[in-house]
Amino acid sequence: MRLFVGILFVFLMFILVACGGEQTTSEQPTTLRLATTTSTQDSGLLDYLLPVFEEKYHVKVDVLAQGTGQAIETASRGDADVILVHARKAEEKFVADGHGSKRYDVMYNDFVIVGPKNDPDGIKGKSLDEAFTLFTNGQAPFLSRGDDSGTNKKELEIWQKLGIKPKGDWYLSVGKGMGDTLIMANEQQGYTLTDRATYSFMKDKLSNLDILVEGDKGLLNPYGIIAVNPEKHQGINHEDAQKLIDFILSDEGQQLIKDYKVNGQQLFFTYEK
Incomplete structure (x- = not known):
């Protein structure tokens, strides 16, 4: 009899453990694939913003930080669920080609030109x-990201216009992300075009560089978010993609973006509703 009771107890414990394991599995967070520009990562914004979303919605966001062109290409293959990037023409084409559902304005910052403190090309205040015309004098190197990022697209657009x-x-042309390009410019005493947020976040590591050109209307840098179209690509987590979009565009998400500062400086700005 005792043997039977012991066997029954072990069996019941096995059932309880098995059920508990199934419950734990069912409570695992879903996964959302976000392809985004390196500036949202290198500036520290995502580390500030995404944990709030993940905890609130029980979603794990896998971030793939690339240049904007690469992020859009990744999503065009169906290898991301949502993109957060900054190259409006490319974003609009992504939607027009059927890869994205709809583009939403999220925030903006601006580009600046940084370079050596002694400014050998004499661009300060220009x-x-x-x-850009003075860079051709070649007194110091100009480092282009060369990676089809939003920043690289902006740079090439300026050269073409001129x-x-x-x-x-x-x-x-270095083929690097913004953070690596800034470090190389700092080491080589060169110039580069950068988003202000990444430069501000990394400023303590860039002792040889200063902002030399800023405030030009051509340096505005808008960001957009787009869910990948589930009718175009299979296996898209469209439900969580829309949750992320709704969160970022909500009053809470927009306030978090506005509140994010480095050394007391606001890095991203939201649009008035």
Whole structure:
């Protein structure tokens, strides 16, 4: 009899453990794949913003930080559920081609030109177009990201508008993200175009660089968020993608973006509703 009771007890414990295991599995968070520009990662914004969303909605966000062009290409293959990027023309084409459901304005910051403190090309205080023209003097290297990012697209757009084909020893296409490009510019005493947020976040590591050109209307840098179209690609977690969009556009999400500061400086700005 005791043997039977012992066997029954072990059996019941096995059932309880099994049921408990199933319950734990069912409570695991869902996974959302976010393809985004390196600036949202390198600036520290995502580390500030996403944990609030993850806890609130029980969703684990897997972040793939790339240049904007690469992020859009990743989503175009169905390898991301949602994108947060900054190249409006490319974003609108992504939607027009059927890969994205709808584009939403999220926030904006601006680009700035940083360079050596002694400013050998003499660009400080110049307009955007004047600064780019002066780079061709080649007194110091200009480091281009060269990675099809939103920043790289903006740079190439400026050269094209000016009718300049950048080439020569002074022009270095490095194929790196914004953080790595800034570090290289700091080491080589060169110039580069950067979003203000990443530069501000990394400023303590960039002792050789200063902001030399800012405030030009051509330097505005808007960000958009787009859910990948589940009718175009299979396996898309559209439900959680829309939850992230709704959260970021909500009063709570927009306030978090406005509240994010580094050394007391606001890095991203939201649109008035």
